Amino acid sequence: MGIYLQLLIDGILLGGLYTLVATGISLSYGVIRVINFAHGEFIMLGAYAAFWAVTLSGLDPLLMLPAIIVGGGLFGYALQRLFIQRILNAPHVNQILLTFGFSLILQNIAAILWTGDLRSAPSVVSYSVTELGPLMVPHSRLVAFTVAVVLVIGMLAWLKWSELGRATRAVAQNHRAALLMGINIHLIYAICFGISASLGAAAGSLMSFLVTISPWMGFPLVVKSFAVVALGGLGSVLGTIVGGFVLGLSETAVSFFIPGGSGWAEGVSFVFLIAILVFRPRGIFGLAVEEDAR
């Protein structure tokens, strides 16, 4: 019994991080309709920012979080204004190739500047653990999970109650009608891309004390996030949250129950992704918005 509870805890703690990463992708795709393959590089840059903060100033990665969120947001805003803006109406293949190009550029700048060495950024919470009877709850994962949940809830609250959030939802529903209502859709696009990037960078700084940091850490997370977004159905916020936990729990279960499972667990998200795209392209909840013809 204890072991199942432990798996449940591990899966949920992992799922929270997946949800945070996927929410960023879901926001930028849902509003701007450009799939951002460079989202993983925001995560990577956030992780390196935390690492250098720890290494150079001795500050805890958690203390750096607000600065990393702001920095990530500004970076995303600029990227949208300077580049993504110009391919909004381009064919899909151009959009894919552009963000792929960003991904390559950022990965290799990181590799050149900081080498490909694996690093990690220990936090004060890295070495402590709470024991509840037979159950182990590492504080690092608990803290990362809590911050992730707070950030996702904050983003949802912003979408639901703020004026800009309302405008964002309007743009996501129908950008032409939103334009006619006097919403500055290009400003909304840039803000959304900025928020998406800051969520990615935040996820990266949380991961800096959970996993090893390398220039190539981001891309696999992006593909996993596609699976999370597809599981929940594009455009469904609730779906993305549930999708994150489904993936976290499934990976945890696979790595426990199957011999040599942690290797196979890496494949779970890809199988989900193909299965969902093929059998139920609108996701578990079926709320997905139709892709418009632009």
Add this chain to the structure above:
Amino acid sequence: MRPATLAKALAGAGVTGALLVLPFVGSPLVNDWTVRICSLIILAVSWNLALNAGLISLGHSAFWGLGSYAALLSANDLGATLPVSLVIAMLAGSLAGSGLAAVTGSLRGIFFAIATLAFSEILRVVALMTPQFTGGAEGLYLNPTLRPGSTPVTLGVVLGALACLAVSYALSLTRFNIACRAMRSSEETSKMFGINPLPYRVGCLAIAGAMASLAGGLNLWHGGFLDPLVAFDLHVTVLAQIAPIVGGIYTLTGPVVGAVLIVVLSEVTRIWLGASGYSQLILGVLLVVCVLAMPAGLIGLWRNYAQKRAGSGSLEAGHG
């Protein structure tokens, strides 16, 4: 024959002749460059062929890796010779391509692209986790007694590239190509004209898959070693898409021009700057610049220039 057409035909014949002579020069460096350029031509032609039907592939490393493993296992376990193992590799690639097309049914654009990416990643995980076939993370060597030496392999890559170009040219003259282009513009509209997209998607990916697997198989014979990370490296997919976009997508010559340029560029950066990070960085910059500034590639730029000189006044790049 118009002078321009004649010049093109002569240039084509000249390049073909030069490529056929190169393997017999015998220098390891020349052979290595020839193999790299010609395999990238094959990959680029294959990627462009799928894109021509509106199928954006992010899974070319899957075909490449399958082809490599098919060639490796058929040679090591069944004693297949170079040509036989390549036929097996192509069969594997075309099976995978048609299977992928059948399974992905009506997925389009970005959704198809993500499905192909997931396909390739699944194969990588499976290859890593089945060491009894693939040697796992340690990898496998091609049985050295089977290797025929550098010249036959290089000649094979050259012939493969020429064959793929010939196939792509032949296809461009057929109804198949017209149907594919119609599907690219709009699958809904093409259905109204009586085109059933599925057979075309299956056919297109079967051919593209066979080509990319051929390139993978040939590279196995060239390098002699394979592990799952090499076989299903995302970098193969990146190269397969960057060469056509630099040269000019939807054209016959674009992928060739792009492939040559990319290999030359990455060699030059490797020699000047050393570390491989720089050459990949430059590929990324090239990708961004091409998409933003010249989406029709070098061929498109050239056509614009030629049209301007001819005084036709139209600035639109023509798509072949």
